[in-house]
Structure formats: C-alpha cells, structure tokens
Amino acid sequence: MLNIFNSLTRKLEALKPIKDKQVGFYACGPTVYNYVHIGNLRSILLGDLIRRVLEYDGYQVKHVMNITDVGHLTSDADTGEDKMEKEAKTEMDVYGIATKYTRAFLEDMNALNMLPPHVMPKASEHIAEQIKLIKLLIARDIAYESDEAVYFDVSKFPSYNQLTGQKLGSMMLGARQDVVRDPKKRNPIDFVLWFKAVGRYQNHILRWDSPWGVGFPGWHIECSAMSAKYLGQPFDIHAGGIDLKFPHHSNEIAQSEAAAKKPLANIWVHGEHLLIDASKMAKSEGNFVTLKTLTDKGYSPLAFRYLTLTAHYRTKLNFTWDALTAAQNALNNLYQEISSYDQPKVGCAEFEQHFQDAINDDLNLPQALAITHDLVRSEYPGSAKLQSLLKFDQVLGLKLKETWEEARKIPDVVSRFIGSREEARKAKNFTKADELRKAIEKEGYLVEDTPDGYRLKKKF
Numbered sequence: 001m002l003n004i005f006n007s008l009t010r011k012l013e014a015l016k017p018i019k020d021k022q023v024g025f026y027a028c029g030p031t032v033y034n035y036v037h038i039g040n041l042r043s044i045l046l047g048d049l050i051r052r053v054l055e056y057d058g059y060q061v062k063h064v065m066n067i068t069d070v071g072h073l074t075s076d077a078d079t080g081e082d083k084m085e086k087e088a089k090t091e092m093d094v095y096g097i098a099t100k101y102t103r104a105f106l107e108d109m110n111a112l113n114m115l116p117p118h119v120m121p122k123a124s125e126h127i128a129e130q131i132k133l134i135k136l137l138i139a140r141d142i143a144y145e146s147d148e149a150v151y152f153d154v155s156k157f158p159s160y161n162q163l164t165g166q167k168l169g170s171m172m173l174g175a176r177q178d179v180v181r182d183p184k185k186r187n188p189i190d191f192v193l194w195f196k197a198v199g200r201y202q203n204h205i206l207r208w209d210s211p212w213g214v215g216f217p218g219w220h221i222e223c224s225a226m227s228a229k230y231l232g233q234p235f236d237i238h239a240g241g242i243d244l245k246f247p248h249h250s251n252e253i254a255q256s257e258a259a260a261k262k263p264l265a266n267i268w269v270h271g272e273h274l275l276i277d278a279s280k281m282a283k284s285e286g287n288f289v290t291l292k293t294l295t296d297k298g299y300s301p302l303a304f305r306y307l308t309l310t311a312h313y314r315t316k317l318n319f320t321w322d323a324l325t326a327a328q329n330a331l332n333n334l335y336q337e338i339s340s341y342d343q344p345k346v347g348c349a350e351f352e353q354h355f356q357d358a359i360n361d362d363l364n365l366p367q368a369l370a371i372t373h374d375l376v377r378s379e380y381p382g383s384a385k386l387q388s389l390l391k392f393d394q395v396l397g398l399k400l401k402e403t404w405e406e407a408r409k410i411p412d413v414v415s416r417f418i419g420s421r422e423e424a425r426k427a428k429n430f431t432k433a434d435e436l437r438k439a440i441e442k443e444g445y446l447v448e449d450t451p452d453g454y455r456l457k458k459k460f
C-alpha cells in the first residue's frame with residue numbers, strides 16, 4: 001500500500017515486505033556527545049513517521065535505532081580527536097557524557113511524542129559483533145590491515161557508488177583531497193573499520209582488545225553489525241538524514257553486502273535537512289537550536305512536530321520563529337476546535353480514505369494535514385470528526401485524544417455559568433447572558449451559539 005521514494009533506485013516504489021505483514025526498519029540515531037538539535041530531531045521524527053504510517057497500514061514493525069556512543073570519527077583524515085572525548089579525560093567521563101546526552105535525547109523524543117524504537121542498541125555494547133564482521137571482511141580479502149588501522153578496500157566493491165549515483169572515479173578523486181597520513185592505505189577512498197590505539201590515537205580513551213591489537217571501531221561498522229543482529233539481512237527499510245548517504249550509508253552498504261553477499265536493506269529513505277538562515281543546522285556550525293530553546297520561549301514541543309509535518313520530508317525546511325509561531329497557532333486552533341466535539345462515533349469514511357491515500361503517497365504529510373483541516377471545517381457532526389481525527393492522530397502524533405479528554409474536564413464554575421446563561425437567554429435577559437459569556441471566557445472557555453444550541457470550547 002505504501003509507495004515510497006527509494007534513494008537506492010531513485011524511484012518511487014511500492015513497499016513489498018520480506019515477511020508479509022512485518023517490516024524490519026532501521027533508522028540511524030544520534031551521536032550522544034552533545035544535546036541534539038532540532039535538525040537532528042527532524043530526521044529522528046522522520047523515523048517515527050515511517051513507523052507510524054506502517055502501523056497505520058496494519059504492518060507489525062520492528063523499529064531499531066542505534067545510539068552512537070563510541071565517538072564519531074567520520075574519516076581517517078579527521079583531526080584524530082574523538083568528538084566525545086574532547087570533553088572527557090577518563091572512560092568514566094566518556095560514558096557519563098554519553099549517558100547524560102542519551103537521557104536528554106530520550107526526553108526530547110518523548111516530548112515530541114515519538115514512539116520509542118523497539119531496540120536502541122549502543123555501539124559500545126556491540127564491539128564483539130563489529131569485530132566479527134571486520135574479521136569476515138578480512139577473511140574475504142575485502143579488508144586489509146596497516147600499522148594504524150584496518151581498512152575496507154573500496155576497489156573490491158564495484159557498486160560503492162549505488163547511493164550517490166556519482167562515478168566511482170570522481171568519488172576517488174574527491175577523496176584524494178583528504179590528508180592521507182597512512183602510507184599503507186591503498187586508496188584514499190578506503191575507509192576505516194578499526195582504528196588501532198597507536199600514533200595519534202594512542203591516548204584514545206575508549207579501547208577494546210581485538211585481533212589487530214587494542215583499538216576502537218570506525219563509525220560506520222556499528223550500524224552494519226547491529227542492524228544484522230536485530231533485523232537480519234536484508235531488512236525492509238533503512239532511514240536517516242540526507243547527509244548520511246555518503247559516506248555513512250555508502251559504507252554501511254559496502255560492509256554489509258560485501259560480508260554477507262546479499263543486500264543490506266531493500267528501501268533507503270533519506271530526509272532533507274532543517275535549515276536555519278538558509279544553511280544546514282549543524283553542531284559544528286554553532287547555529288543550532290535545541291528543543292529546550294523552543295520550550296524556554298514558551299512553544300510546545302508538539303508545535304515543532306507540527307512544523308515538521310508541514311513540509312514534505314524530501315524538501316528542505318527553513319526554520320524561522322515565524323514559522324514556528326504559525327505552527328503553534330495552527331495546533332492551538334485544532335485543539336480548540338476539537339474541544340467542543342462530543343464522544344467519538346462513526347468516522348467520516350471519505351476523509352479517512354483521502355488521508356490514507358496521502359500518507360501512502362510517499363508520506364505526503366502536508367497533504368494529510370490539509371485533509372485534517374478540511375475535515376475540521378466540514379459539516380460532519382463533531383463526534384464523527386473526532387472519530388476520524390483520533391485515527392489520523394495515530395500518524396500525526398499531536399496528542400489529540402489526551403488534549404480532548406483534558407479539555408472535556410469542564411470546571412464546575414464554568415458549568416454553573418453555562419446553566420445560568422441558558423436561563424438568562426430563555427428569559428431574554430441578553431445583558432446577563434453576555435456578562436456570563438465573558439465570565440466563562442475568563443475561566444478559559446469560549447461559548448458559541450449555534451442553531452442547535454450552545455457550543456463550548458476550551459481556549460488554547
């Protein structure tokens with residue numbers, strides 16, 4: 001039912017799960033050496049959205065998201081300083097930092113109403129699996145060892161350019177611009193599977209024994225090892241931010257496919273970036289905004305979730321405070337509208353069909369949101385609208401049920417005012433009725449008169 005853009009084939013494809021109604025889904029998680037920013041969260045939200053759409057369609061999803069707690073060495077041309085270790089002097093510090101930022105990240109996920117992935121494996125707890133995979137690559141003569149590292153030999157994997165679509169030759173030339181420090185490295189584009197704790201890495205804090213001496217894994221190998229462990233190979237869908245296409249996902253594919261001689265994942269989904277002032281929001285750029293920055297300014301986390309739903313995942317989204325304010329207002333209006341609805345009953349089939357078509361059309365959430373608002377504006381009774389809206393919210397994740405239930409807890413004083421106002425209206429005492437309307441408003445509720453009687457809404 002789901003048609004989704006596969007970055008691997010650069011085409012819209014119908015999802016055909018390997019195991020009938022079950023879907024194995026892996027999304028790359030964050031590096032936990034700092035607070036995640038709302039750009040990272042846009043990509044993590046894409047994972048949540050994919051999971052929710054699949055579940056809406058009736059699939060049983062196994063959602064795996066890794067936590068990168070071993071640092072983040074993207075290439076051997078890096079400074080040699082593990083980003084996480086910059087802040088730490090001992091192993092305890094490193095794990096302390098990782099634990100602190102992992103907790104903060106999980107709190108952000110929860111505040112954004114993301115469903116917790118079924119498995120959240122940590123790279124540091126899967127070193128044995130990573131070593132086993134590297135050993136297999138060496139045994140297959142696809143990886144080789146130097147005095148400093150174990151490398152993946154890209155020349156042995158001709159389809160290395162599958163995801164980027166670039167010519168292998170030009171990718172090699174691009175890599176040549178890196179500073180090449182290891183004389184035994186065969187080709188500049190070869191990437192590290194295992195770093196030895198020697199030379200510039202001799203003081204690396206996190207270290208493990210391996211067949212190649214004490215050291216630590218390269219970044220990409222964790223996802224290959226952990227996805228195979230929890231989902232098998234191949235699995236159905238792999239997702240992440242667009243910057244991960246190269247080198248991270250290209251390397252994951254190379255490692256896993258060269259080792260197992262079968263594809264890693266059938267469908268690759270990449271989410272576009274969140275921008276700020278027209279450039280990519282990034283930890284390294286110092287232009288990042290965290291979820292806490294938003295909540296400190298009085299926005300609700302779900303306003304940010306709503307904002308991400310307004311842009312298709314394959315388009316860039318420029319973050320501005322005006323856009324966030326508009327999202328908050330739209331969300332508040334939605335909450336206000338549903339607060340007057342009666343108990344959910346018999347949904348609106350026609351809207352439900354349109355909604356399901358939209359989400360299955362390459363996750364067209366902007367369209368799904370438009371349908372949601374059309375439904376709210378429609379002539380259907382509130383109870384029917386609510387029935388369908390609560391269904392839609394399984395995907396939107398805007399906490400409509402909780403909000404509606406909360407809003408329906410009408411304070412006694414408001415109920416009394418309502419009763420008196422109805423009496424005043426019957427007695428044609430409109431001055432009194434109007435005063436009572438104002439008193440109700442002071443209590444945070446709006447009363448509107450309709451041909452079928454009054455309607456009470458909670459103000460948001």
Ligand code: AMP
Nearest residue numbers: 029030031039040043240241273274281
């Ligand atoms: P990292 O912690 O750097 O490994 O990133 C975690 C996730 O955030 C990855 O899927 C990245 O692709 C994604 N990401 C990083 N920056 C942005 C951004 N500005 N907009 C959207 N996603 C991003």
Ligand code: ZN
Nearest residue numbers: 028029223248
């Ligand atoms: Zn990954």
